[in-house]
Amino acid sequence: MSKRILQHPAVPADETTISWRSTGQLEDTQEFRNWMDREFPQGAAEMENQEALETSRRSFLKLMGSSTALAGFGMVACRRPEAYIVPYTNAPEWVIPGKATYYASSLPRAAGAVPLVVTTYEGRPTKVGPNRLHPDYEGTDAFAQASVLDLYSTSRSRDFLYGGKKSTLAEFQAAISAIANDKSAKIGFVFGNDDSPTRLRLAKEIGAKFSNAKFYQYEALTVNDTDVLGEGVKLVPNFDNADRILSLDCDFVGTDPQGSNIAFFNRRKPEGATYSKKPDASKMNRLYAVESAYSLTGGMADHRLRVAPSRIVAIAAQIAREVGAEISVDASITDANELKWIQELAKDLVKSGSKSAVLVGSRQSKALKHIALAINLKLQNIGHENGLMAYKSENVGYGDIASLTSDLNSAAIDTVVFLTPSNPVYDAPADLKFSEAIAKAKTSIHASDRSNATAYACTWHVPATHYLESWSDSRSVRGVYSVVQPMILPLYPNCVSELELLLAFAGDGKLIIGEGDKGSAAPAMAAVKKTFNRSEAEWKEALKNGYSSAVSSYEVPKVSLASNAADAIKQAAVSTPSKDKLDVIFATDASVYDGRWIDNGWLQEAPDPISKLTWDNAVLIAPKTAKELGIYDQIIALEPLSSMIGINGVLMDKYAKVSPDGEGQNRKSPLINVTVNGKTLKLPVLVSFGQAENTLIIPLGYGQGFNDEDELGRGDPKASKFVGLVGVNRGFDAYPLRTSATSYFATGATIAKTEERYSVALTQEHNAMYGRALAREVSTNDVEHKGDFAHQLAGVKKQGNDSHAPINISLYKQEDRNGKTFLSDPLHQWAMTIDLSSCMGCNACLVACQSENNIPIVGKEQVAKGREMHWIRMDRYFATHKDNDFDPDNVSLVPQPVGCMQCESAPCETVCPVNATVHTEDGLNAMAYNRCIGTRYCANNCPYKARRFNFFDYNKRNPLIKNNLNKGPAGERHDGEANHLQKNPNVTVRMRGVMEKCTYCVQRIKAAVIRQKRGQKQEVLESGKLSTENQVSTEALRIPVDSVKTACQDACPAEAITFGNKLDGVASKMMRAKDSERNYDLLNYIGTLPRTSYLARVKNPNDKMPDAKFIGQSTIHMV
């Protein structure tokens, strides 16, 4: 065989600096280069570079390695581009090239830190998952899952700003050392509502050092219960013990977290958390919800009462009376139905007594909170064995935004340091006129990873580190001490962490970033360790587990009704909205929270769980109200009736016609002017089912900046700087409508129609099931059949079309010419169940999948067309019992996550002409991207529409720039390569023209299988015998039961998804779930034999309730 000796030009020493210019515009900066050197002090990890960065699964390494890019080209371009392997010079401990390293950390936030496990490859975090060891394990929600993307966000703040102009570390250093050394400085610190022991300690030190120091706490949508429960005290539901739960507009499973819901969801499963028991309705909890608009909690509720926000106090008061708590409020319930509802509810609560829990929305009025507390006290349900627990944090003694404003106005402080994740200049209540107050400050320092409105309003802006880059500590909901440790040195060298900044103030004002001088321990870490203040062993343990039980957690106080409670309740304003005095709720948004996630593409593209709206916010309104207000000339129905030949009334039926606002890319919602608190906001309107009449819901957090590409021409050069490419031109800013008095909801709003329309991108246009029993539900307490739960369960498989569909019989045996069957793997046969009974419909799985499988975002226009790429999508159906006469408009909500079903008899496979998608021995429906030519036939033939096609080079061309995708090769690339650092190296990054879909996270499966084989070898060698004398049984190669978790399953905060190996039998949770009577196949009628099956949702109604017989029946008695 001939050997070609190819002489390559030696790489010049300065090559490195030269060709940095060749990669990405954005990271082509001195800082980034420096970072590279610092991140890998002795040179980079193994590097290589072949093809275009974009399409490579090793983008990151390529990026690193591109220091030597092009060296080989020209010489051997005709053969194959020259590639280099650049090993460490000194290999760091623990890092094995090509293997993931996992670290425990946590995401600090107001409702308590989220314990996490972070996956890193060669030092770059790519994925976060929940930390199951943690006592406060609560899964992860969409925000936690998406947080990793912010680390690499191209709109991250990188530079110090002084008066909005770029500045340097040195100048800032000078500025703060001046302040730090002025002991009499009138300085105020604004923290977030999260609880960080070290920060608390430093704050104390600073307080001791500066005589005039003040401390504040501010997050736009967080309200603490000081006035109701006492300082630092909060009530946390104890769902293990809560049999009956009443939510007074408290979206505890969604945007208003109250602690871990795992126990709550486990008790939604009649077979128990692990599906190991016989179905038993009595073990289930029962959730009553009183709310105005559909929340995920309302969706889970067994009994849901929809009332306008201004009436909730009245309802609560009535409940209190029925329960027997003595409170006085001049409000009475007139509606007989409601009264009955309330009375039965009260009876049920009283019956369960201490095993009950009444939760109240954290942003609700004090009056309501007092009433709720009164009820809880009456029920005596607060305590270790009871439905609720009270905890007291020492993290107290802070002023709020109002006091901050007045202190600024009164010059009580002239220097203020913002460390809050919120954006006060943007989101403070309008009546405070905060931006004017901040202007009065001599020095204002804003530390954030986004240079937002506040950044430009302050004198100084400090680029802050991401929580995955910084040392800190935090406390989870019940006060468990949790560490926050960095996975990576700050991506951009100027970034300062909160603690580092505080240390500077506490000390002599010297700001030390990242590692200490000459590689000594990072000061921030030292500070955290000092707070921790335990033995080295315990410290190591804490770092390993992500928490430490050695440090004391919250104490448990005694709670009682506040002295002023009675008065507060008396003053409670009770009113009833009408069509010209509407109620407005300023809602927390499921995608941007209070606006802090505006620049996160994954969250922006994740549809709102209720409205299915992406990339925007809109005012939600009940169909009837919309009609009354003349926004639509007919009532928008769930399954609209239309006539076949135009003449109304002739051949009326459900023909799935297009909605009056259009469909897909043509959908344009009418714009209306909402006037409240004397301010007016123009925004699009969406009809929302199950919402209280005469109530408007406006999600907050949008409309932070617009450039001249805005559809409504709201371009504003100044504000456009506040957001990045993702956040610009997004939605409508409702904060100006909001005053401190009406921070949650306001009354007396009016609306005015305009002729204008605004295009909205919905991922789901049709809300009903059209009689198809797709997402099924049953009732534990089927009134019509004498509460026969068994009867209901037996009927699950026979709902809808399946009631009369014949069983499918295959004509031929599934085997090859040697008689070998197809699903031949004797070790593993993968399958999944999704339990609709605990699935609430949040987007955690969807975002987790996106970060695990390198799924690109596609932007608003593409979503509107129907080209979103989510491998698992969240279908959300509204359904109602056909003769519901209690409240027919109170439709029930059933979510249904749909990914690839891995059908054993997959229609997609047979139609592919090039064998790009075929079945594997272990029952996966494999997709070979590099074989796919993109005929898209498979997707047509997929009944579940689980396949996604790369219509453009979404990974290469930036979909967010207007019209960019249509420019093809001329289009702009993603600005910078930082987003490629997040990519999972074990999943191919798909190019345009390729079909893709869920594969049960096959990369995780393969890794586990190989790990098992490796383990086998160890055993063999340790046995001391010759390897050939060892018998390796098939069983020995089977991976441990339920040891592989798919990304969606891992993320799920409701543990609704189980995944496992069918051959493990009932040892596997998944198989036990499949054995449940609730288990059914979606579209069983086609006979695709899906490996993913669903468990019907179980509603657990109270048969005394007036609406009981309509609960959990909507897919049985379909309209």
Add this chain to the structure above:
Amino acid sequence: MANIFPRWSNLLPFQIAFCLGAVGTGVVLAFGYYATPKAQVVGYQPSQPIPFSHKIHVEQLGLDCRYCHSFVDVSGHSNVPSGNTCWNCHQHVQKESPKLEPLHRSMNVNYEKYDGKPIEWVRVHKAPDYVYFDHSAHVNRGISCQSCHGDVNKMEVIYQAEPHSMGWCLECHRAPEKHLRPLEEVFNFHYGDADVAKYAKPEDGVKTTLDLGEKLKEQFSVKPKTSCATCHH
């Protein structure tokens, strides 16, 4: 009227047809050769910054593969040794050799041209980005380095010995016995029928490495898959 075409034109069509045929076949053959990975990569032997000789280190010094490629049986990725691996020995051995200049550059702090920058080895073996080859999965199941990388122990300068095309992978995934070895022999480049005796008795009919391979295939229950997701995800 006269003939528009001269007499010789009667043969023209056949001549043309013949030429086209010849050219066509030629093109096909050429494509067939150059389009296959064999032509592209087998024998690819770039010059390395340091003329490292596997022959000397493996054959003469008898170093085990894992001394340098330390993670080959742990990670999917077989690592190239870090600078300090080389330096361990070469700060003592052969330290004057001019060939080692790049090593001094990156490791020897006393060297005047020291810059601490890593050595940039030229990559020889490369699986396409959409292929997920896992070294540990093979090495730990009795597939030798030799099977894919050839007689590295005889290579003065490393080169690619096998096509590493999908077809080539499939050959072994369909008949692994040809390559299966006792786990002890995975890193032994001289493994041959002579070694078989150590592991099996001839009277059992196990004489050649192939026989042993057959035996091990059963014994280790090696069932390589040929479905897409085995290597592509």
Add this chain to the structure above:
Amino acid sequence: MASTSQTAPHNDSGIKLPVLKREKLILNDRSYHWITDRICGIIENRQPLLWWLLFLPSSLIALIGVGGGLFHLVSTGVGVWGNTNRIMWGWPIVNFVFWIGIGHAGTLISAILFLTRQNWRTSINRAAEAMTIFAVMCAGIFPAFHVGRVWFAWFLAPIPNANAIWQNFKSPLLWDVFAVSTYFTVSLIFWFLGMVPDLATIRDRCKPGIRKILYGIFALGWRGGNRQWSHYEMAYLLLAALSTPLVLSVHSVVSFDFATSVVPGWHTTIFPPYFVAGAIFGGFAMVLTIMIPARFIYGLQDLITMKHIDNMAKIILLTGTIVGYAYLMELFVAFYSGAIYEMDAFKFRIAGPYWWAYAAMMSLNVLSPQIFWFKSMRENLWVVMAVAMCVNVGMWFERFVIIVTTLARMWLPGDWKTFSPSPQDQMLFVGTIGMFLTLFLLFLRFLPCINIAEVKWAKLESDPHFEDNEAHPDEGTEVIPAYQHELTTGKN
């Protein structure tokens, strides 16, 4: 316009020709030479202004639409079209099936009518075959460039490769690749062989020069010797016999793309016959659309007579009725299935978001041809032309209904979304129409648009025993020249 068609009939064979009692296919006793003259004249004379008026715009449209459209598509991605994750096949496949359908009449006329000894085919088969070729070319564009990575389209060809992986012969799409390419190749052979003698005719008429040489080359040195004719006739017969099942198979295979899927509304056993009937239907409509103007422009009234048009109208009536039956049968099958998904699929077709498409399909395809029950209507060229146009449009809508309407409302309501074509979609479709016209006009310009040899053979005196008839004197039937007939009936 038809100035050249007014030349008076003359008979240079001198003798008075008695005629058999049947209507002549060639009127006014045109002589062999007249036929040659008239047909070759089209090629030899300067083209009428109308030709240029049609050619220039259509070629421009083809250039921009197809050339530009495909460039943008390939360089940018399938996203430039309207297709989405819901409607993965949109306009492109609609257009593909539309064109493939049109491409059926040609071979059908040449093959099936040949086998059934329908001599009247002789004067239209050439043009119809040409139409087939061009339609299939237009059709081929869509599936070819429809794939996401057209540069890997060679994966479809079963050639040994280093990846040792093969095609999936269970995929209807692969069948389609084979069917369409075979159909194109065989039609091309059929067309070319049919033309060889006529090319020779032209060759022999040309003045020496480049044209003579080119025609000479393509005429392969044809001499018209009977030793050639005898093989030639046999070959023609064989090709006809081969093409007949082929033409039926092609659209059946195309229909398999839908019929073998699990999609409600596609998964129907009646698709193959239904598609084939539809194809013949649309194909004949297109033949009429093109031939009626052509015979006026080039004065071919004596060769393409009212009899031809009448026959084609009857075929349209028949196939149109078959298609109508299929439409109704679909509805019945869906209803009879008792499956909500099937029933809804058709419910939504009739009255769903695309009810207008369904209405268009029904009225244009099923109702409009019914007018052909009346002879007077079949004889009124304006009516015939109008119906033909209706059918062309209607057949496009049929494919739109089948593909888009179905995909927009499939199994899971949560995933329903309507489809809107992008400008590039429309551009490419218009472009292919332009391409089709361009090619056809070029064909009229450079190739004999009527089969000269066969038309001559259709003359009564072509029969070697013709003169034996002199025994029994027969004055023949009075026949009004076709074009005068039109002057009376057609022009009002």
Add this chain to the structure above:
Amino acid sequence: MSTTRKRVYGYLAEFKSASALYKAAEKVRDAGFRKWDCYTPYPVHGLDAAMGLKRSILPWFVFFGGITGTATAFTLAYVTQVILYPTVVQAKPTNIFTIPAFFPVMFELTILFSGFTVLFGLLGLMQLPRLNHPLFASKQFHRATDDGFFIAIEARDEKFSPQATRDLLADIGGENIELVEEEQD
């Protein structure tokens, strides 16, 4: 005008109609000529009999061509799908029961191969393409593709005699009888 001797091809005679040609052909056939042919602008039916030609053997070529097509398709499909690399799609068997799925391709290739055999078989039998032929040198022969009916008797025929043959042609009603000579080039 060239002085070189030209090789004689044969006699070319025109006939006034298809019927005349037909009758003449029968006479030439009976006269026992072998190397001769009738030239007509369109296929005159029955002339084969009149000339004593046998039925074309093309169908046999095509038959075997078709068989080859079927076999090729079947082998291609069966070997790749069942033997070489059977892939699992929609749980469909990869054994003899897979064969029905191959029918469409088998059918198409049968037709395709037959089509090509027709093309090349025909060209072979007609000995075309042959761009140059002595007859093209004839002044009148161009009418053979228009409205002329000719008979040409080649000099290579052993029965050929410059005088007798000419007379024969004249007797059977041949007009403008012409001695066709091959051009030199």
